[in-house]
Amino acid sequence: MTRKIKLTRANKSILLKALAPYYYQEKALGHNTETPGRLILKINALPADKRASFSAEEIRLMRTTINQLRNERLAKGQYTDAADDMLLKLY
Secondary structure (H helix, E strand, O other): OEEEEEEOHHHHHHHHHHHHHHHHHHHHOOOOOHHHHHHHHHHHHOOOOEEEEEEHHHHHHHHHHHHHHHHHHHHOOOOOHHHHHHHHHHO
């Protein structure tokens, strides 16, 4: 199952900020980093304000990492509107 999602520049930035720490954490633990690595490359290569198709696994990974980033920012009392906006697009 695939789903098309429109990514703005802000949403691309949030996704990359959320996925990068996850990628490096998984790499440090010796886990497979193929899926997050490909997703990072895919998002980075997409032009802003275009619709892109994502698999269910990619969307699950995006939701998980963005939620982690959002929770970290909330714990620090930081602004989370961009992360909240991206999460809404994924549901």
